[in-house]
Amino acid sequence: MSDVSAILSQIRSYQSQIGTRGLEAAPNPNAVDFGRQAPAVKPASFGETLQNALQGVNNIQKESGALAQAFxxxxxxxxxxxxxxxxxxxxxxxxxxxxxxxxxxxxxxDVMNMPL
Structure with missing residues (x-):
C-alpha cells in the first residue's frame, strides 16, 4: 500500500510543479469578508489531474533529452x-x-469482474 501512496505523492508533486490546483480547502466560516468575492475555483477533475501529470512527465523527458543532446x-x-x-x-x-x-x-x- 505504501507504493500507491508514493505514486500519489509523486502525482501531487507533478501537479504542483506545473502549477495546477487540486481541491481547495473549504472556506472558513469565521473568516472576515471585506466585501470582495473570491474568484470561483473549479476543482480539478481526475482526468485533468491525470492529464497534467502525464504532461509533466512528458516535459521532464523532453528536458532530459534536450540536456543529453546538449551534452x-x-x-x-x-x-x-x-x-x-x-x-x-x-x-x-x-x-x-x-x-x-x-x-x-x-x-x-476488478470493477468489471464484480458480480451484479
Whole structure:
C-alpha cells in the first residue's frame, strides 16, 4: 500500500510543479469578508489531474533529452552530473506513470469482474 501512496505523492508533486490546483480547502466560516468575492475555483477533475501529470512527465523527458543532446554536442553548461540526474528523474517519473496506469487497469478489471 505504501507504493500507491508514493505514486500519489509523486502525482501531487507533478501537479504542483506545473502549477495546477487540486481541491481547495473549504472556506472558513469565521473568516472576515471585506466585501470582495473570491474568484470561483473549479476543482480539478481526475482526468485533468491525470492529464497534467502525464504532461509533466512528458516535459521532464523532453528536458532530459534536450540536456543529453546538449551534452553530446559539447555544450559546457551541460555537465555529466546534470545529464545523469535529469535522466534518472525522467526514468523515475516514467516508471511511476506506468505503475499508476497498471493500478488503474487493475482497478478497472476488478470493477468489471464484480458480480451484479
Amino acid at each position: 553530446e554536442l559539447g555544450d559546457p553548461r551541460a555537465d555529466l552530473a546534470r545529464v545523469m540526474v535529469a535522466a534518472q528523474q525522467s526514468q523515475v517519473a516514467f516508471r511511476a506513470t506506468v505503475e499508476v496506469r497498471n493500478r488503474l487497469v487493475q482497478a478497472y478489471q
